[in-house]
Amino acid sequence: MDNMNKNLEVVIVMVPFPAQSHLNQLLQFACLISSSHNLPVSFVGSASHNHQARVRSNAALNPSYIAKIHFHDIPTPDFDSPAPDPNALSKFPAQLIPSYNACTLLREPIALLLRELSTKSRRVVVVHDALMSYNVQDDCSLHNTESYVFNCVSVFFMYCSFVCIPNGLPIPLDEDLLKKVPKLEADAPDEINKLVDFQLQFRDIGAGDLYNSNKVLEGASLDLMAKIASTENKKQWAIGPILPTKQDHVSDKRNKCLDWLDNQPPRSVIYVSFGSSTTFSDKEVMELAMGLERSKQKFLWVLRYADRGDIFTGEARRFELPEGYEERVKGVGLVVRDWAPQLEILAHPSTGGFMSHCVWNSCIESITMGVPIAAWPMHSEQPLNGFFVTEILKTGLLVREWEKCEELVTASVIENAVRKLMASEESDEIRKRAEELGEAVRQSTEKGGASRLE
Known part of the structure; x- marks a missing residue:
């Protein structure tokens, strides 16, 4: 038997x-x-x-x-x-x-x-x-x-x-x-x-x-x-x-960045992360740092080197920021140099935008949580995903055109993109669409919803 x-x-x-x-x-x-x-x-x-x-x-x-x-x-x-x-x-x-x-x-x-x-x-x-x-x-x-x-x-x-x-x-x-x-x-x-x-x-x-x-x-x-x-x-x-x-358990390892988000106003923070496969040059990091600071918007920036094939070998290089930068932006911005809990960050009520390279994993997480995207594609399928989010779903905007992908993205371009996503009349419409779509997507996973039926 x-x-x-x-x-x-x-x-x-x-x-x-x-x-x-x-x-x-x-x-x-x-x-x-x-x-x-x-x-x-x-x-x-x-x-x-x-x-x-x-x-x-x-x-x-x-x-x-x-x-x-x-x-x-x-x-x-x-x-x-x-x-x-x-x-x-x-x-x-x-x-x-x-x-x-x-x-x-x-x-x-x-x-x-x-x-x-x-x-x-x-x-x-x-x-x-x-x-x-x-x-x-x-x-x-x-x-x-x-x-x-x-x-x-x-x-x-x-x-x-x-x-x-x-x-x-x-x-x-x-x-x-x-x-x-x-x-x-x-x-x-x-x-x-x-x-x-x-x-x-x-x-x-x-x-x-x-x-x-x-x-x-x-x-x-x-x-x-x-x-x-x-x-x-x-x-x-x-x-x-x-x-x-929905989180159905209480984690005993709550990340410190979530504590920082707890102290920020609703939908006020742009989360900046380019995943595990993108590495910026020192010049690109400096431009991004200045752009975020000049935007005068709150930000949570995950600043890490891209993965090696075996993430448990070798030491990752640490990016240098402008002198005194992290002290200067204290209270407005937080730089995270370790692995960050992306889904929890996107689900946090203080998160109001996501600057992303638009790999599908990040797109689906951001869409589900109703967070608009500042799309900055880097390679592979990401340009089409960025187009899909910004032009078809209309729940985001482009940081820079894909045709300019080999050009340096300057601090002023980054500053303007952040302000446009976080503090403009256009951003109100984008955020409304993102939140409505996020609600519809979440409902699709509930009993009787499209995804649950599939």
């Missing part, structure tokens, strides 16, 4: 790509599945990247949910973990390429794990990052296993980049908007383009797609993708946002 019950078990296997925003989204989804459906979930990756996912997990995630996840640490051959180059012309995080390449060596151990689980379980469901498609291809040889692609980017980006552009099709927007679509040129090294192409050869093996988005946000793009999916006999679900919209 025990064996029979064991064989009835459904097991979920999550296979993330080893980049912070990807690890974060898959871990959130793992917690959502485990807590909502009480199903066993395995999170599979190299030991260092699994550790990274746990260490940097959203403070808003209940630790008891993470404790239920089974982390399978796969030994990964040594890879180079160089420091980021702050003076590189492209903002693409080339220092991470060795770690990305190393992940292609996980196919065999993942196949062994899937075979083992398939003999013990009635059904194995693999949810994998699109950029880990090569690694999970052996699920096809197992009679009780199927896989689904988890897309960590916006549906709008997916449709533009994988349907319209390769096939020479027009992006389905009106003429005025089409003129504003950023002209994308490959900004990634050839090595990463080859890796992406290599992985995506195998993405069609899966039974369907999952999107960290929903019909409230991207109904038009989802409908277009659904037509394509139906011709390929694929399924798709828009299940986002997968992040916790």
Whole structure:
């Protein structure tokens, strides 16, 4: 009888790509599945990247949910973990390429794990990052296993980049908007383009797609993708946002920046963060520092170097600020040099804006919390995400045009963008739209809502 019950078990296997925003989204989804459906979930990756996912997990995630996840640490051959180059012309995080390449060596151990689980379980469901498609291809040889692609980017980006552009099709927007679509040129090294192409050869093996988005946000793009999916006999679900919209536990590790926010007026602070993959030059940091100070607006600025491939090796360089800067802005601005709890910051009532590089993870968090965005895209899908937020959703504004991405963004440009987002008549309209959209997105995750139904 025990064996029979064991064989009835459904097991979920999550296979993330080893980049912070990807690890974060898959871990959130793992917690959502485990807590909502009480199903066993395995999170599979190299030991260092699994550790990274746990260490940097959203403070808003209940630790008891993470404790239920089974982390399978796969030994990964040594890879180079160089420091980021702050003076590189492209903002693409080339220092991470060795770690990305190393992940292609996980196919065999993942196949062994899937075979083992398939003999013990009635059904194995693999949810994998699109950029880990090569690694999970052996699920096809197992009679009780199927896989689904988890897309960590916006549906709008997916449709533009994988349907319209390769096939020479027009992006389905009106003429005025089409003129504003950023002209994308490959900004990634050839090595990463080859890796992406290599992985995506195998993405069609899966039974369907999952999107960290929903019909409230991207109904038009989802409908277009659904037509394509139906011709390929694929399924798709828009299940986002997968992040916790309500905190159901009291954290014993409250970050000091939240205490600082507690003492600021409602919606008065702009949160400034460019994620884990962007490194500014010393000159760029100085311009940003001066722009924030001159804006006379309250700010919380996360100032960190970009990640190495292994975040637990090597020392991160510390950025220098103008002499006396942090003392001078005391009470108006706070500079945070450690990992910051982004979701909690965005959910805080004192946060009224977000200056962001517009990776989808940050966009979906900001949109869900109803916080308008000062969009400053850096590389990859970010220019299209910035366009989507500012021109389609109209819940943000651009700091600078993508066509000027290789030019230095001056203090005066930054000052004007901050004031426009935080203290102008236009900002009142943007904030109203952002708050209304955030409320609609949060409702979609409640019982009977679009995301919950999906």
